[in-house]
Amino acid sequence: MSRPFFSSAVLVGLLSVVLTACGSDPKPPGEPDAGGGGVPSYSVGGTMSGLRDGAQVVLRNGEESLSVTTNGSFAFSQKVARGAAYAVTVQSPPEGASCTVESGSGTMDNADVTSVAVTCGANTYPVGGVVSGLSEGASLELRNNDGPVLTVSANGPFRFPAEVVDLAGYSVTVQSSPAGHACTVERGAGTVNGSAVTDVAITCAAHTFGVRGSLFGLTQGQSVVLKNNGGDAITITASGQFVFATPVAFGASYDVTVEAVYPVACTVSRGTGTMGNQPVTNVSVSCKTTRFSLGGTVTGLLPTSSVELTNGSESIRVNVDGSFVFVGPVDDLSGYSVTVSSPPMGQACDVRNGTGTVSGANVNSVVVTCWASEYPLGGSVAGLSGGQSVVLKNNGGDALTVASNGSFTFPKPVSYWSTYVVTAEARYPLICSVPNGTGRIGVGGNADVVVSCTTRSFTVGGEVAGLVEGTALELWNNEQERLTVSANGPFAFLQPAADLSAYSVSVKTQPEGQSCEVRQGTGTLGGATVKSVSVVCSPNSYLVRGTVAGLGDGQSAVLRNNGGDDLTVSADGAFAFPTPVAFGAAYSVTAQATAPLVCTVSNGTGTMGEGDVTRIEVLCGTASYPVGGSVSGLAEGAMLELQNNGDEVLPVSANGAFTFAQQVAEQGSYSVTVKTQPENQRCAVSSGGGTVSGAPVTNIVVTCENVYRLRVSVSGLTGTLGLKSGADALTVATDGESSFPLPLRPGEAYAVEVSRHPMGQTCEVSGGTGTMGEAHVTVMVACEANAMVFRVGAGATALNSNATEVFIDEYRPMGGAPVRTFAIPSSNAAGAARLTVSGGDVHQGHLSRSGNGRLLTFTGFDADVGLANVSATTASERPRVIGQLDLAGTFTLPVRLSDAYDRDQVRAASTVDGTGYWLSGRGGGIRHALPAENTTVSTAISTGVADTRFVSLFDGRVYFSLGTAPNPNPQGYNQGILTFPTEQPTAAVAPNQLPSLSTVFNSSGFALLDERPEVAGVDTAYVSINLGRGVGQGETPDMLRLEKWTFDGVSWSRVSSFVPTFAVAGTTIVPIATHGVSAVRTPRGVRVYVTTYQPSGGGAGNLLVSFLDDGSSFTPSVHVVATAPANTSFRGVSASPLP
Structure with a gap:
């Protein structure tokens, strides 16, 4: 509690002193008090120090009390007489402080007393309390306010050495708890209030910590019991971490034990000790089980x-x-x-x-x-036609005859993992193959064996002539397959006919207004395509008829058709021109009369259809009226041609009124149409038809508006291209710019697409869709050659060294189904020329495009399919032949050699224009031959070189690839590309190696181009490499082993950074070798076609790939055009021939 500054007695005394002072006048020092007998009196005072701000001390001298509140001088108001005593004391000290008085008493002399000194100072008190809970040996550090640390080492009272000033605050805190303890302070803060602080309480308590560890070695279903200090048991059923439920106090002991039952035995490590200042975590219990x-x-x-x-x-x-x-x-x-x-x-x-x-x-x-286990073996048969059957066998037995397409199952099941070999036996022309017929039986059996049958078939066709444009003729073969023909030229039924079967082509439906006759329409197929059927059409003719009205007595009119065939009519009624008009031909009837007679023709023009024209009307009369109207919107300088009744033509060159010169008879009809539209405009006629009725016709309205051309810019075209945009069609036959016939108004949509690709080419439209604006639009169309690939085998049997049939497949640059397939005759049935190759020799079957680009040439043997080891035959018994194919697919055999490549391989042939040929092969080098109807001989050309692979003409010169260098080799020839001193040698001469162009590995096909105008002749080469190195040899998957070389006029150098790469990752797992190569310039760059090289199995199942080398990348993107079917192989490749 706070204490009052003054007692009530002091206050009464002070009040009396003040009242006394207020009732008397002060006197100067030494002045005697009134009535005092003249004894002088003096004041008593001094100085005050140590008084705090706001504090007050009360001093007393005699009966007078003086309150002092500030340091400095002070004086009592009541004077003391000379000789009287004074005694200054502290009546009431300041709160929380003490004051002392010096020189405070004495006897008054003859002057004021000013030497009394009062000094005050604050009181201080000790701060302390009691500590409890402290463990023996532990010590605690306490602090009061910011004072020195007090260390306490035992329970009981404590006291800070430094006392605290009265009325000041104190705050006792734990500076540092003893190890393993937590201490709290109660009543540790407050204000000193006139006495010592003794009630601070410090309470300490020891920490407790868990005992835990790891147990190892228990298996499923086992358990042990762990105890600590003989209790706190826990049951453990799996290896891992454990912890006892009851913690252990700091400084207390712990003892972990384990109880286990056989076959389990356990030991404890680090399980005993005294608890420190943190949990025990490293107890280890290791258990073992007796096992067998x-x-x-x-x-x-x-x-x-x-x-x-x-x-x-x-x-x-x-x-x-x-x-x-x-x-x-x-x-x-x-x-x-x-x-x-x-x-x-x-x-x-x-x-x-x-x-x-x-x-x-x-x-x-x-x-x-x-x-x-045993499982069924089966699959499916496809390709059988009515009446055909195939005998299937497994491992040479268990024969099964299948007479219809669909699934089949062999009678006997096959043991798991045993080998099965399914074969198919069929009678020609049925050929059946089993591409996946060999394997081991798997779980559940195999129902996926595929038996693919094809009937050796050829198309039946010929030529159509005389067919009127816009009409169609329907033919049929054997009164079964129908074929609609809508244009003159070659035709072929879509469904090939089986070899050795009969065909009979006849007219199913005659074309409108025509009669067609079939010649050479019947026969029997004999191992080749039939192209000899001739269909000749001629138009029927019909009369032009009509009626005349309005002639009076004695009047006549002269009618004319197409400006002639005059017919005079002198009476109303029917008329007919004497000369008929052929179907599809135009007719135009006009009438002439002598004034004042006027004759008007209605329905007088048109194209002859199927049947007489009968609706022509001629109206005559003496009254006639002009026909006209107005034109608006016609552009300045433009010319519009109008026509009335298909007769009179009126040129119009300005907006405004127009009138036809020839009047129309009264009640005659008029029909005004636009005959010729103005350039870049479209005009429409409204109110253009009607009947003249007693007055001129002036209400015909012709409105014109601007239109814009939809143009195409075509590049690379070698044939005839068909384009369409909606209903508008355009045929383009040359490079350059062309326009669709129908111009478009602004806002009309267009969508240009290819309706018919040129033969042997594929054309691509860029930017072909959009909406017409107020300017002509030009769409870009780029055309390039298709790929022609030499395919060996029909797929019926695996390829081997026997004579095998040949097909030429045509593919578009980006792949898809073959555009066309040409089956090269392989049988001399009916005297047909034949050509086969060894199915197992990958270097046979190169394709070469002639120097003039119009022919494909290739080589083979004059041998039947199946002849064993055909390459080992002599040329005299099986002549080496050159096959030739043009764009239309016409096959010829211009050369049959009896003196070349005896018991060896013939590989390739090339020609400029079919007047002479160069051949390559193994053992005979490069040879030259002339075409002949019968077997002929050749001339050896390449002196000192025997093993040659591909030969072709580029830029008018013969080039060839070397298989293996000769031995001996005085000329130092290397694998690579060679040529001759003259462009087209016909006599023996030593070849020359292209400067520096030699390959490290074997090559076969190649292509040369003249790409750089500053270098004379060919300067770019694409060369095949017949070896695909593994990834471990420094190359990566998805690469095409094809080298690019360039010529600077002095020597050739390989473009080492040129690495064609497959667009689809994972296409190959190793760099893939190449074989046939073709390169042709296109509007977008060089299109390169390549066949891949796989010597195993003759290359069966290899690829035809393509890429565009436009100079933008050294790693052009390769895509797969086609994969050779099972049991077949792609060999040579070439761009399609020119028309």
Whole structure:
């Protein structure tokens, strides 16, 4: 509690002093008091120090009290007489302080007393309290306010040495708790209030910490009991971490023990000690179980098979006959049960002695026995026609006759993993192949064997002539397949006919207004396409008829058709021109009369249809009126032609009124149409038809508006291209700019697309869709040659060294189904020329485009399909032949050699224009031959070089690739490309190697181009490489092994950074070798076609790929155009021939 500054007695005294002072007048020093007998009196005072601001001290002298509130001088108001005593004391000190008086008493002399000194100072008190809970040996550090630290080492009272000034605050805190303890302070803060602070309470308590650790070695189903200090038991059922529920106090002891039952035994590490200042976490309990191995034997497994055995939660896989042991041993005294959890693929297994209890020893008595399952073998047959059948066999037996398309299953099942070989036997012209007929039977059997049958067939066709444009003729073959022909020229039925079968082409439906006759329409196919059927059409003719009205007596009119065939009519009624008009031809009837007679013709013009024209009307009369109207919107300088009744033509060159010169008779009809539209405008006629009725016709309105041309800019075109935009069609035959016939108004949409590709080419439209604005639009169209690829084999049997049939397939640059396929005759039935090649020799079958671009040439043997080891035959018994194909697919055999490549391979041939040929092969080098009807001989050209591969003409010069260098080799020839001193040699001469152009690895096909105008002749080469190195040899997958070389006028150098790369990652897992090469310039760059090289199996299943080398990348993107079907192979490749 606070204390009052003054007592009530002091206040009364002070009040009396003040009242006394107020009632008397002060006197100067030494002045005697009134009535005092003249004794002088003086004041008593001094100085005050140490008084705090706001404090007050009350001094007393005699009966007077003086309150002092500031340091400095002070004086009592009541004077003391000379000789009287004074005694200044502290009546009431300041709160919380004490004051002392010096020189405060004495006897008054003859002057004022000013030497009294009063000094004040604050009171101080000690701060302390009691500590409890402190463990023995522990010490605690306390602090009061910011004073010095007080260390307390025992429970009981404590006291800070430094006292605190009265009325000042104190704050006792724990500066540092003792180790392993937590201490709290109660009543530790407050204000000193006139006495010592003794009630601060410090309470300490020791920390507790958990005991934990890890247990190892327990298996499923086992448990142990852990205890700490003989209690706090916990049961552990799995290896891992554990923690006791009851913590242990700091400084207390812990002792972990374990209780286990056999076959489990456990030991404890780091399990005892005294609890420190943190949890115990490293107690380790290690358990072991007495165990024994479990195993046995497995028998009956097939090679590469495996069986999965399971005991409890453990499974093992056994892949060979013999003993087995589970990886994990089994606890002693526990049970086991071995089962087959996953039997071997295609097998079943049985387990004996698989269950029991382990009894103090290893178990090795489990027996597993496996055996193979049997599964059905089948598949599907496709390609059979009515009446055809094929005999299927498995491993040469179990014959099954199949007479219809669909699924089949062999009668006998096949044991799992045993080999099956399915073969197909068919009678020509039916040819059947089994591309996936060999393998091992899998689980569930195999129902995927594919038997693909084809009937050796050829198309039947010929030529149509005389057909009127815009009409169609319907033909049929054998009164079954129909074919609509809408243009003159070659035709062929879409469905090929089986070889050796009869054909009979006839007219199913005659074209409108025409009669067509079939010549050479019947026959029997003989191993080649039929192109000899001739269909000749001629138009029918019909009369032009009509009626005349309005002639009076004695009047006549002269009618004319197409400006002639005059017919005079002198009476109303029917008329007919004497000369008929052929179907599809135009007719135009006019009438002339002598004034004042006027005759008007209605329906007088048109194109002759199928039947007489009968609706022409001629109206005559003496009254006639002009016909006219107005034109608006016609552009300045433009010319519009109007026509009335298909007769009079009126040119109009300005907006405004117009009138036809020829009047129309009264009640005659008029029909005004636009005959010729103005350039870049479209005009429409409204109110243009009607009947003249007693007055001139002036209400015909012709409105014109601007239109704009839809143009195409075509590049690379070599044939005839058909384009369309909606209903508008355009035929383009040359490079450059052309326009669609129908111009478009602004806002009209257009969509240009190819309606018919040129033969042998593919054209691509760029920017072909949009909306017409107020300017002409030009759409870009780029055309390029298709690929022609030499395919060996029909797919019926695997390729081998026997004579094999040949096909020429045509593909578009980006792939898809073949555009056309030409079956090269392989039988001399009916005297047809034939050509076959060795199915297993990858270097046979190169394609070369002639120097003039119009022919494809290739080589082979004059031998029937199936002749064994055809390359080993002599040229005298099986002549080496040159085949030739033009753009239309016409096949000829211009050369049959009896003296070249004897018992060896003929590989390629080339020509400028079909008047002479250069051949390549192994063992005969480059040879020259002239065309002949019968067997002929050739001239050896390449002196010193025998093994040659591809030969062709580029830029008018003969080039060839070298297979292997000659031995001896005095000229130092290397693998690469060679030529001759003269462009087209016809006599023996030593060839020259292209400067520096030699390849490290074998090459075969190549292509040369003249790309740089500053270098004379060819300067760019694309060269095949017949070896695909592995990834470990510094190359990567998805690469095409094709080299690009360039010539600077002195030497050739390889573009090492040029690496064609497949666009689809994962197409190949190794760099893929190349074989046939073709390169042709297109509007967008050089189009390169390549066949891949796979010597195994003759290259069966290889690829035809393509890329565009436009100079923008050294890694042009390669895409797959086509994959050779099973049992076939792509060999040579060329751009399609020119028309």
